[in-house]
Amino acid sequence: MSAVDKCLFCDIANKTIPAxxxxxxxxxxxxxxxxxEAPLHCLIIPKMHIxxxxxxxxxxxxxxxxxxxxxxxxADKYNVAKEGYRVVMNCNKDAGQTVFHLHLHLLAGRxxxxxxx
Ligand code: 5GP
Ligand code: ZN
Numbered sequence: 001m002s003a004v005d006k007c008l009f010c011d012i013a014n015k016t017i018p019a020x021x022x023x024x025x026x027x028x029x030x031x032x033x034x035x036x037e038a039p040l041h042c043l044i045i046p047k048m049h050i051x052x053x054x055x056x057x058x059x060x061x062x063x064x065x066x067x068x069x070x071x072x073x074x075a076d077k078y079n080v081a082k083e084g085y086r087v088v089m090n091c092n093k094d095a096g097q098t099v100f101h102l103h104l105h106l107l108a109g110r111x112x113x114x115x116x117x
Contacts, residue, residue, distance in 0.1 A: 007049055007100070007101050008099055008101070009043075009045050009049075009099055009101035009103060010049050010101060012029070012031060012045075013029050013045060013047045014047075019031035019032070019034075020032040022042055022074065022077075023042075023044070023070050023073065023074055023077075025066065025070070026047075027046060027047055027048070027063055027066045028044060028045065028046055028047065028063070028066045028067060028069075028070050029044075029045055029047060030042050030043065030044040030045070030070055030074060030106075031043060033105070037107060038107040038108060038109050038110050038112070039108070039109025039110055040078050040080060040085070040106070040107065040108040040109045041105065041106070041107050041108075042074060042105075042106050043103045043104070043105060043106075044067045044070045044071055044074070044087075044103065044104040044106060045067075045101060045102060045103045045104075046060075046063035046066065046067065046102055048060060048063060049101055050063070050101070050102040051100040051101065051102070052091050052092055052097065052100060052102065053089060053091045053102070054091065054092070055102075056102075063102075067102075067104045068087070068104070070104075071085075071087050071104060071106050074106060075106070075108065078108065080108035080109060083108070084108070085106055085107060085108035086105075086106075086107045086108070086112050087104050087105065087106050087107075088104070088105045088107070088116070089102070089103065089104050089105070090105075
């Protein structure tokens with residue numbers, strides 16, 4: 001990403017745009033989705049800018065483990081771990097990705113249908 005490009009989730013990660021932050025570590029931040037699709041719907045992102053899954057490589061893929069570690073901690077904190085939850089990462093247009101900064105959706109608090117649409 002060049003210096004002139006703006007990224008919404010980089011701005012949330014560096015706190016120049018507000019969000020309801022529920023989890024933060026050195027590498028990861030999580031916040032409630034502005035348009036929730038379930039009683040609990042948060043987005044877990046690396047602080048490092050990575051546009052899509054397609055940009056993952058041997059140097060940056062370590063952050064994906066941190067995203068899942070965050071998911072497990074958030075599920076525990078919100079008492080949904082036992083009932084269950086879904087984590088989803090959309091990639092590019094056919095999957096409906098709209099924000100091009102890697103993010104894991106965590107959805108919980110209702111029965112989720114399968115397969116997704
Ligand atoms: P995608 O469709 O790229 O997988 O998911 C992007 C998600 O970001 C959507 O669920 C959307 O509701 C959420 N989102 C978009 N803009 C904002 C924002 O400014 N703040 C927050 N908290 N979530 C946002
Ligand atoms: Zn970004």
